[in-house]
């Protein structure tokens with residue numbers, strides 16, 4: 001029986017913010033995460049998340065770490081509080097551990113922060129993650145980082161992001177430079193200037209700041225004529241030529257509020273955090289097979305967006321990450337797995353705070369809990385206290401790397417098939433075949449979004465299924481699923497020596513080596529339809 005009153009539920013929903021940071025490696029995600037935790041009081045001295053990044057840099061270290069701790073520390077959810085808000089920051093694995101999980105995490109987020117390096121603007125990885133957010137109409141906030149060192153002109157960054165990604169931007173904070181020194185930001189919405197004080201802690205503690213009205217008598221004097229003049233000029237330009245702020249457009253992902261700062265020195269981080277929390281959405285109704293489900297409805301519901309296997313072979317259990325969509329969760333509660341109709345007791349759920357696992361007694365819509373699972377749950381599963389509604393599934397994302405699985409002991413074929421089936425169901429791998437009738441034929445091919453996924457698969461096949469394999473990497477980075485006459489599809493494969501594969505459902509896809517070859521084919525083969533993901 002639900003124990004939370006509607007008022008309690010509504011209050012819990014209203015103060016929750018669940019988001020992920022999307023960025024290209026080295027833009028400063030780890031540093032910004034750490035600073036957000038610092039401001040949220042979750043850590044006292046910045047520097048502790050950093051060591052986590054160093055730890056996960058080498059593949060072998062990562063494996064060792066997994067084994068020692070018996071649970072992944074690489075992908076987690078960090079929960080912290082700030083000025084009355086309960087914040088869930090979903091970690092998006094980004095370096096070697098970039099994988100389908102990174103994309104899936106975005107499905108569980110209510111908004112995203114797109115972090116850019118002020119010299120590099122939009123980079124490849126950012127673009128890929130942005131596209132996933134855009135398709136889902138996720139609100140996107142942009143933070144331009146590293147303003148403490150000279151970068152591109154700020155106005156140029158705004159127009160580059162707009163033209164590059166096809167999204168409108170509205171700077172909320174604007175950087176103030178004194179010569180080349182980054183001295184503060186102006187908040188256009190609140191019409192006030194934040195001036196930063198240089199501290200001696202190199203960003204390990206909160207930045208001291210002085211808040212002044214833009215037109216205050218003291219402001220021009222403190223900034224100096226040149227810096228103040230430049231700021232006034234920029235603001236005039238933004239007001240005249242920029243896109244006006246529009247809350248509705250922010251919430252539908254068409255307009256990105258933009259912020260400038262430096263995660264390293266903390267400058268601009270707190271003004272960003274405050275505005276972000278104010279402007280970003282609390283959990284909103286989610287689509288289901290029975291219409292949108294309001295988060296404040298008392299019936300507990302949620303969906304599994306990620307399953308983390310235990311890398312320790314002595315512990316076969318796995319952790320399923322559940323995003324709560326409605327109702328209150330209480331430890332030990334029994335819920336239905338809608339796909340199978342089974343009832344499951346959520347006995348030892350956990351929440352994740354930086355490196356710690358904490359037992360949860362209760363959790364609310366927007367929160368993520370980790371549930372220990374013995375292999376029953378799948379990605380996309382809906383869990384509901386009552387009813388048969390299901391959330392629209394977690395989509396599959398196209399792999400970027402392909403490899404043939406070569407069995408080192410041919411007698412172990414059955415185990416290999418069982419292992420691949422399990423890994424596919426869990427979402428840890430995607431399996432393909434070289435002919436439509438050859439499902440379970442001699443050479444399965446696996447696809448992965450990130451290279452580390454391959455290492456994880458080999459490791460798990462060997463330790464959990466006793467199958468030793470090696471992988472032969474294949475060319476072809478951009479797969480396209482094809483719909484059309486079979487003979488035509490095979491012809492394209494033959495003529496250009498391209499690889500045609502079939503996914504686990506028998507749907508054909510062609511691997512393209514490069515963007516040029518892909519474009520060439522798309523322009524010519526008009527009788528076929530090409531899709532980036534399985535249609």
Ligand code: G4P
Nearest residue numbers: 025026027028029030031145146147148149262263264265
């Ligand atoms: P990531 O998680 O997105 O990969 O990036 P991370 O935070 O690890 O930052 C990548 C590099 O950029 C680090 O430097 C970090 O110190 C630096 N960085 C992050 N934010 C800022 C910023 O606001 N300004 C400046 N100037 N640099 C920033 P590194 O030399 O690779 O590492 P380290 O030696 O500093 O640890």
